[in-house]
Ligand code: SF4
């Protein structure tokens with residue numbers, strides 16, 4: 277695929293070298309032809325389901341109780357919360373999203389090892405929206421030949437009307453796409469009425485504009501250029517293929533030598549490819565699969581459909597272009613039995629990793645605590661000697677209540693005999709235990725001071741436990757900390773060892 281530029285000759289007496297190959301080929305607009313067949317129908321079905329999910333998603337509701345958003349799929353940036361039906365993710369639980377990304381990546385590796393670029397050919401957003409834009413283009417300007425004639429024709433009122441209508445439809449789809457994206461970040465009903473009333477924030481209009489522009493440019497104009505030049509995925513996916521991965525292949529061993537033909541002729545002594553060019557014409561990335569595997573082939577299988585119809589017309593066996601593995605192709609070319617191996621160490625390894633990650637995530641999600649506690653010891657000073665000789669340490673105590681009802685927690689101490697505590701704004705005197713209220717769906721932050729008699733300490737650091745108890749459920753949350761003291765250092769009013 278890579279073309280090498282010719283180096284200039286050093287021999288000045290020699291004839292000028294042949295014209296150097298350009299490093300960059302000018303872009304040729306791809307006029308892909310419509311095709312009918314099982315893979316085309318499958319692509320329409322996938323497109324319908326994916327676009328349906330994308331556009332309908334923000335309008336789905338999910339009751340989470342009073343005061344909580346009822347949008348099923350929502351990323352609430354101001355509240356720093358993500359909602360996915362019954363699952364609510366707090367910023368502290370961002371590792372679930374990391375787990376989802378890992379699952380997605382391994383799933384993609386698995387699918388690629390099994391069936392090549394099916395993600396690219398059927399489900400990638402670039403493919404889906406480009407297909408939608410192409411559908412609109414064909415509807416307005418006609419199929420391949422009509423579009424080529426229209427583009428070659430001089431500007432006329434009819435041509436301007438068709439082009440204007442096509443770009444209007446493209447823009448409409450782009451605005452709908454950009455607008456739908458915003459709905460995943462704010463309540464869909466509220467933000468939609470604000471957008472139409474001109475009352476939405478500048479950020480909302482900015483992102484609608486941004487996603488409208490990118491959809492219009494990438495799906496309308498850039499199309500296959502995104503897959504060939506911008507997307508990194510084709511570059512490293514070859515590492516996931518092996519000779520048993522299913523990919524779109526041309527059976528050169530039975531297609532060649534190719535040649536033009538009419539129905540009814542004998543194919544004795546020649547290949548089955550009738551050189552009709554249909555496989556090339558239907559390709560959305562402009563690939564001629566008969567030249568072998570190419571980076572630009574996204575595995576959409578439309579050429580399979582095209583060739584299938586041709587083979588049927590000539591009464592030849594289907595599958596001259598087909599989903600097959602290289603190993604199977606080689607076996608069939610040699611007249612050996614089929615060698616399709618979907619279950620192999622690589623695919624088994626991906627399934628094993630997928631299962632482990634999915635099981636760990638499911639277990640973590642179902643058993644996760646809805647209360648989280650963090651304790652931070654004051655850094656300076658580490659301790660304070662009180663006027664009666666006792667030692668005091670300060671802590672910042674945070675309770676994260678992820679539930680939808682307010683909670684009261686009991687807090688006391690263990691590990692050091694006679695330890696007492698004070699909580700700023702709640703308990704002004706030294707007490708053994710205290711009650712801490714935390715609002716629903718909120719973080720309670722408390723300034724806690726702990727007082728200990730100096731003779732109860734063992735050196736500079738003595739282990740102590742904050743014991744927190746949910747007063748409703750009885751669930752305990754113990755937190756071990758180090759209580760700092762002067763140790764053998766000479767007594768001071770406040771110390772930083
Ligand atoms: S569609 Fe089939 S027969 Fe026609 S050129 Fe392609 S491979 Fe040959």
Ligand code: SF4
Pocket residue numbers: 524555558559560561562563564565572573574575576577578579580
């Ligand atoms: S060569 Fe065939 S499978 Fe590959 S992108 Fe073109 S039409 Fe799709």
